[in-house]
Amino acid sequence: MKRVTILGATGSIGCQTVELIEAAPERFETVALTGGRNVALLADQARRLGAKIAVTCHDDCRADLEQRLAGSGIEVASGDAAIAEAAARPADLVMSAIVGAAGLLPGFAAIRQGATLALANKETMVAAGPLVLAEARAHGATLLPVDSEHSAVFQALVGEDRGAVERVILTASGGAFRDWPLEQLATATPEQAATHPNWAMGQRITIDSASMFNKALEVIEAKELFDLRSDQVEVVVHPESLIHALVGFNDGALMAHMGAPDMRHAIGYALNWPERRDLPVARLDLAAVGSMSFRAPDEARYPALRLARRVMEEGGLAGAAFNAAKEAALDAFLDRRIGFMQMAQVVEQVLDTMSRAGALRVDSPGLDAVLGADAEARARAARTDLLTA
Numbered sequence: 001m002k003r004v005t006i007l008g009a010t011g012s013i014g015c016q017t018v019e020l021i022e023a024a025p026e027r028f029e030t031v032a033l034t035g036g037r038n039v040a041l042l043a044d045q046a047r048r049l050g051a052k053i054a055v056t057c058h059d060d061c062r063a064d065l066e067q068r069l070a071g072s073g074i075e076v077a078s079g080d081a082a083i084a085e086a087a088a089r090p091a092d093l094v095m096s097a098i099v100g101a102a103g104l105l106p107g108f109a110a111i112r113q114g115a116t117l118a119l120a121n122k123e124t125m126v127a128a129g130p131l132v133l134a135e136a137r138a139h140g141a142t143l144l145p146v147d148s149e150h151s152a153v154f155q156a157l158v159g160e161d162r163g164a165v166e167r168v169i170l171t172a173s174g175g176a177f178r179d180w181p182l183e184q185l186a187t188a189t190p191e192q193a194a195t196h197p198n199w200a201m202g203q204r205i206t207i208d209s210a211s212m213f214n215k216a217l218e219v220i221e222a223k224e225l226f227d228l229r230s231d232q233v234e235v236v237v238h239p240e241s242l243i244h245a246l247v248g249f250n251d252g253a254l255m256a257h258m259g260a261p262d263m264r265h266a267i268g269y270a271l272n273w274p275e276r277r278d279l280p281v282a283r284l285d286l287a288a289v290g291s292m293s294f295r296a297p298d299e300a301r302y303p304a305l306r307l308a309r310r311v312m313e314e315g316g317l318a319g320a321a322f323n324a325a326k327e328a329a330l331d332a333f334l335d336r337r338i339g340f341m342q343m344a345q346v347v348e349q350v351l352d353t354m355s356r357a358g359a360l361r362v363d364s365p366g367l368d369a370v371l372g373a374d375a376e377a378r379a380r381a382a383r384t385d386l387l388t389a
């Protein structure tokens with residue numbers, strides 16, 4: 001039996017993980033489930049999977065969760081520290097599916113107990129990639145990418161000579177506004193941005209797909225996870241989202257990973273790794289697909305990609321600041337305080353001011369420095385002219 005903990009069980013990735021575990025009760029034993037405000041779902045999942053403990057990050061949701069789990073024998077806890085404590089409980093695999101930088105500390109707690117960390121939370125690698133890898137090495141933990149592109153790269157690299165890798169190409173759907181006239185983007189609403197042409201995902205990553213901040217985070221994530229130079233990570237717009245990523249080798253070969261746009265493949269691959277098992281995902285009928293298209297991303301439409309290049313050049317704490325400023329800008333867009341295209345302006349202003357203050361170029365930053373840069377970036381975002389206007 002594989003002992004599994006799911007951080008962010010009530011979200012899009014979390015629910016699909018629960019579904020796959022539920023379908024193979026003889027193979028998985030659930031240790032801890034964590035969630036946020038959706039305690040009705042969290043309690044239901046905990047009962048269905050027979051979890052040992054259910055944790056909400058919100059103290060004001062604890063009584064509700066306790067009531068829903070009364071008599072079940074399932075332990076209940078609340079708060080950020082309790083989530084990290086749950087992540088530290090012995091488990092073979094911890095699914096990191098909390099959204100945003102809030103996933104960072106629980107991820108570290110899982111790594112420190114030597115678990116396999118199945119990493120959907122891309123923000124972890126963006127904010128603290130080198131630290132995560134060092135910590136995993138020190139504690140004998142294994143990192144398995146769950147982000148679809150990174151799972152695709154991981155799978156394309158199995159058995160390959162890493163030294164022969166020339167480049168990695170991440171595909172991008174182009175998001176909700178791929179075919180909108182550029183001048184119309186300023187008027188885009190959160191509701192319009194929160195629709196995805198191909199994938200069913202949480203609200204925040206869906207909006208990040210529309211702005212290409214998702215791909216910007218993924219470029220950095222790929223650089224860190226696969227130890228690449230920034231110029232080795234490319235992005236191509238592929239509206240069909242059937243090829244998830246490609247790896248180019250020094251003999252000119254390109255290995256592409258294809259499949260239906262269904263996260264249960266990447267989640268299931270991580271849950272079953274190192275084995276492959278049958279998964280309930282649609283099998284592609286290539287004749288029915290007929291053709292696929294590709295084009296270069298337009299940087300005027302997607303300034304986030306340019307910012308990702310800058311972050312990789314800057315290094316140090318730039319990733320932590322970039323992600324935190326993006327989260328703050330997204331919050332402001334959701335609150336209708338700034339427009340869709342202004343998110344990138346906020347992030348760029350934060351990078352500019354932190355860079356001028358010498359706050360980014362820090363060699364081998366530790367966790368406290370990462371958390372400090374995250375907090376500083378959020379504070380600086382709140383002080384940008386766009387957010388004080």
Ligand SMILES: NC(=O)C1=CN([C@@H]2O[C@H](COP(=O)(O)OP(=O)(O)OC[C@H]3O[C@@H](n4cnc5c(N)ncnc54)[C@H](OP(=O)(O)O)[C@@H]3O)[C@@H](O)[C@H]2O)C=CC1
Nearest residue numbers: 008010011012013036037038057098099102120121201202
């Ligand atoms: N969805 C997808 O298909 C993909 C997602 N990812 C990545 O996976 C991660 C999860 O994404 P997704 O599932 O879409 O997100 P969702 O918003 O659907 O779910 C987020 C989960 O995190 C919980 N949560 C929210 N805030 C906090 C917090 N401050 N502390 C602890 N828990 C919290 C939520 O609880 P509640 O809802 O109960 O409040 C929920 O369980 C993200 O990093 C995303 O980028 C990567 C590739 C694909």
Ligand SMILES: CC(=O)[C@@H](O)[C@H](O)COP(=O)(O)O
Nearest residue numbers: 147148172173174175209214
């Ligand atoms: C499913 C997944 O991994 C998402 O990160 C996906 O990549 C979003 O799609 P785009 O960012 O390509 O629009």
Ligand SMILES: [Mn+2]
Nearest residue numbers: 147148149218
């Ligand atoms: Mn992805």
